[in-house]
Amino acid sequence: MAGTTPKARALGAELRRAREEADLGLRQLAAQLGTSHATVSRWENGLRSPKPEDVAAYLAKVDAPAELRAELVELARDPDGSHWLSVGMPDQHRQLAALLEIEREATSITTVSPLLVPGLLQTADYARAIMIGAEVPHDEVDMRVAVRLGRREAIVRNNAAKLRAFIGESVLYQLIGGADVMADQLRMLLKYSEMTNVDLRVIPMRSGWHPGLEGPFSLDQFEDRTPVVQLENRISALFLHEPDEVAAYQHAVDRVDEEAMNPSDSSELISSAISRMETAK
Known part of the structure; x- marks a missing residue:
């Protein structure tokens, strides 16, 4: 089931942590990304798997380090694998x-x-x-x-x-x-x-x-x-x-x-x- 896998949960937890460290609210970040806060919430809770490009955009908005961006974009490439x-x-x-x-x-x-x-x-x-x-x-x-x-x-x-x-x-x-x-x-x-x-x-x-x-x-x-x-x-x-x-x-x-x-x-x-x-x- 897409978005309910351990990898999707880990990815979501890392995204949420990066946003909180940047002191950005959920709705604030969603507005910057041009998407709904419900979508961002589902990403962070592991209920929906963001695409690698979504992860890259998200991490750019929270000014995450380049190393973390590379790691999480890679993690997003197959979040629903068996x-x-x-x-x-x-x-x-x-x-x-x-x-x-x-x-x-x-x-x-x-x-x-x-x-x-x-x-x-x-x-x-x-x-x-x-x-x-x-x-x-x-x-x-x-x-x-x-x-x-x-x-x-x-x-x-x-x-x-x-x-x-x-x-x-x-x-x-x-x-x-x-x-x-x-x-x-x-x-x-x-x-x-x-x-x-x-x-x-x-x-x-x-x-x-x-x-x-x-x-x-x-x-x-x-x-x-x-x-x-x-x-x-x-x-x-x-x-x-x-x-x-x-x-x-x-x-x-x-x-x-x-x-x-x-x-x-x-x-x-x-x-x-x-x-x-x-x-x-």
Whole structure:
């Protein structure tokens, strides 16, 4: 569906940010472009994909840097394509912007994370320990941690999204950041599990095969837009939104659900992991 893709959302978010930095109102810019404010609003909200020439004109009016103009005009060349694969910067920054927009608008978020606490549920110290271990440039760590914590808004805002989080049991026994950091992270998981809009489930190590063993993924659903799947690894990320691709991951969630423990047993296992960690200090 045109204008509802992750790339269209990312493009719209970047355009809106550029306009706000230029201190231009929506109607003011629309008048300068000779179009309606409704059209510009749809561009910025990802509901309609502007043509590359529209993007160039928009960015010229807000006096955006030449480098940004080139990047966004290129992004506008195929905003409704079936896949969006990013490898390296700045495309990964664009995808992060899209992810924030997607989670902000989602009514339901499902995350399957067999090896790490999902990003939406990470504490600052846990996230920082991961980034330091992954050798993220030192001057970017604080900013990235802040962005990751900002994602939490999706499940604590008014009309919060419903979150289903499936976490591999081995995650509970890791020592990312040390015992204290890990214990605090597990306590935070228990707090999240008590929220009415959060369904936190542990996938036991003695489970049978399930799609989560193929790697982490998230599925975001909306009231009036096409669902989106996000896949991510160390150097790249991929968004999917075609119906057959989304259906495959919806089925994958069902398979993971069959192997996961129920919420009560999951919380009990997390509590047990905290106790063992505290005893071992």
